[in-house]
Amino acid sequence: MKNNLLCSVPRRSVPRRSVPRRVARFGILRITTVITGSLLALVNLGSASAAEPKIIIPLWPEGSAQVALLPQPEGLAAPLTAGRQVPRLQNVANPTLAVYEPPADIKNGTAVIVCPGGGYSILAIEHEGTAVCEWLNTLGVTAILLKYRVPALKDQPNWKAPLEDGQRAIELVRANAKEWGLNPERIGILGFSAGGHLAALASTRFETPEFSDDKATTEKANIRPDFTILVYPAYMTKGKELSELLPVTSKTPPAFMAHAFNDPVTCESSLFYATALKKANVPFDLHIYSKGGHGFGMFPDAGAAATWPARCEDWLRASGLIPEKPLAPNPKK
Numbered sequence: 001m002k003n004n005l006l007c008s009v010p011r012r013s014v015p016r017r018s019v020p021r022r023v024a025r026f027g028i029l030r031i032t033t034v035i036t037g038s039l040l041a042l043v044n045l046g047s048a049s050a051a052e053p054k055i056i057i058p059l060w061p062e063g064s065a066q067v068a069l070l071p072q073p074e075g076l077a078a079p080l081t082a083g084r085q086v087p088r089l090q091n092v093a094n095p096t097l098a099v100y101e102p103p104a105d106i107k108n109g110t111a112v113i114v115c116p117g118g119g120y121s122i123l124a125i126e127h128e129g130t131a132v133c134e135w136l137n138t139l140g141v142t143a144i145l146l147k148y149r150v151p152a153l154k155d156q157p158n159w160k161a162p163l164e165d166g167q168r169a170i171e172l173v174r175a176n177a178k179e180w181g182l183n184p185e186r187i188g189i190l191g192f193s194a195g196g197h198l199a200a201l202a203s204t205r206f207e208t209p210e211f212s213d214d215k216a217t218t219e220k221a222n223i224r225p226d227f228t229i230l231v232y233p234a235y236m237t238k239g240k241e242l243s244e245l246l247p248v249t250s251k252t253p254p255a256f257m258a259h260a261f262n263d264p265v266t267c268e269s270s271l272f273y274a275t276a277l278k279k280a281n282v283p284f285d286l287h288i289y290s291k292g293g294h295g296f297g298m299f300p301d302a303g304a305a306a307t308w309p310a311r312c313e314d315w316l317r318a319s320g321l322i323p324e325k326p327l328a329p330n331p332k333k
Helices: 021-026 126-138 160-175 194-204 268-279 303-318
Strands: 055-058 075-077 088-090 096-100 111-115 142-147 187-192 227-231 255-260 284-289
Touching: 096 126, 096 160, 111 126, 111 160, 111 194, 126 142, 142 160, 160 187, 160 194, 187 194, 194 227, 255 268, 255 303, 268 284, 284 303
Parallel strands: 111 142, 111 187, 187 227, 227 255, 255 284
Antiparallel strands: 055 096, 075 088, 096 142
16 A cells, blocks of 8 residues: 555645634635635534544545536535534545544454445535544444545536446555454445445345546455445335346345334335345344334434434444453352
């Protein structure tokens, strides 16, 4: 792996207080130069303090052709959604990876690439992005936030550029595993909604990269994730069956899935994927909550659906992807 792919993002000469804390922490490029008037409203994304990304890597150092083709530059908005201000990143042409390190004393070598949702139009960058990374860090997991290209260009399927970015992300993380203190056989992918579709695509279409061979940084890129986490994945069905874009086989990685029964994005998305995994003899955990709707992410007020991180932690431990919790001492001894 060439070291010139590893580049920290320099701080802009803008007063710190002019950039919301979590936006500055994520290292979004050019964010302060693209917001004008009432077009995009910057909001305080919370006062919780978390470590800044250890490093931010451009997926395609030579740049992306989408820069010249998108109608507006990259920017952040925070419209009200179901009574909440939900930060969303728009017009992403230059995708990146932001690496969030857990505390050194609990780091276990497992990594998860996080794919926010947003209908392949925007990225729900906080409650399906940075907040997820913070949670993963508490488990000793290195969290890697994927800022993938959105929206889709008119002449491409909405998933094509995001899948290129997802496959490239897996390849880069695995290529840097030794330097980052990761186990190259414990690299997973987690996605919400459209990001869940992206994670499922990456988990079923890894035999042939979407990106051309000359862009691969190794002779034969290993772009198969070792495990998959899907939270209310979208675009997974075609009629009453799993989409043909998701060819599940015995090589498909094991999965954890969480969905709400009352989600307008049908929970059959997860049910059909689970059924295909069962037929292929691939282990999985599936949790369908009676209520929760769509887009609950890391929000704590989603009822039982808000317990999915705890259930996912159980699955990660039971699968040997993170260490078991030490047994509490017996007070009777």
